[in-house]
Amino acid sequence: MHSSSFVLVLAAAFFTAIPSVHALPSGNLPSPSNFETVTVLPDGAYEGFTYPNGTVVATSVDTIEKRTYVRHATPQIAERSAGPDKRFVSCWNQPFDHSGVDRTANCLRDRAKKAGGIDLRSGAGPYFSSCISEAVQVYYCVNAGNSWGNADLVDINYGLQQMDSRCAAYDASYFQWDGTVGIVGKARADTPICLG
Ligand SMILES: *[C@@H]1O[C@H](CO)[C@@H](O)[C@H](O)[C@H]1NC(C)=O
DSSP states (O other), X not given: OHHHHHHHHHHHHHHHHSOOGGGXXXXXXXXXXXXXXXXXXXXXXXXXXXXXXXXXXXXXXXXXXXXXXXXXXXXXXXXXXXXXXXXXXXXXXXXXXXXXXXXXXXXXXXXXXXXXXXXXXXXXXXXXXXXXXXXXXXXXXXXXXXXEEEEXXXXXXXXXXXXXXXXXXXXXXXEEOTTSSEEEEEEETTSOOOOO
């Protein structure tokens, strides 16, 4: 009983610590003084969302001062990644640098290991938790608005294993839990993810 209320308190602290960018109505960026526009997101751990046009709003969660970045997709990339199909596991045939995949997967695992796991509540649209390293991102996504998703280490490992068993290892891919809006995926860092 005590441990569960402890988890709730931790979860509350976690939520208040992160600017609620995902509560923005779709269509508006955060006020310009609150973010930095970048062409490449720095390596690190993030939470955020992607507008349907591929523009990403991501807030760092591994730095003392939370920083929010906006990255606009290039038209080619927005087009290439439009409309991911909804198969159980989707392989994109886009092999990656192994160390980037290993580092980002371990970063996401570390976050999933924390009390309460990765706990995401989406706002107007889908919401993600991601890690970026060496031009690769590994992410957990609640792929719908007004939804909740939680992934612990077992879940993240399961999703990563499903991808590895069905796609070439170190290939861009994602796994969606059957009948849920939860996705674990890996993609190039410049690919818009979690598009609903
Ligand atoms: C994408 O949409 C968002 C929200 O409407 C907007 O703020 C942003 O400027 C758009 N990006 C581009 C490249 O037009």
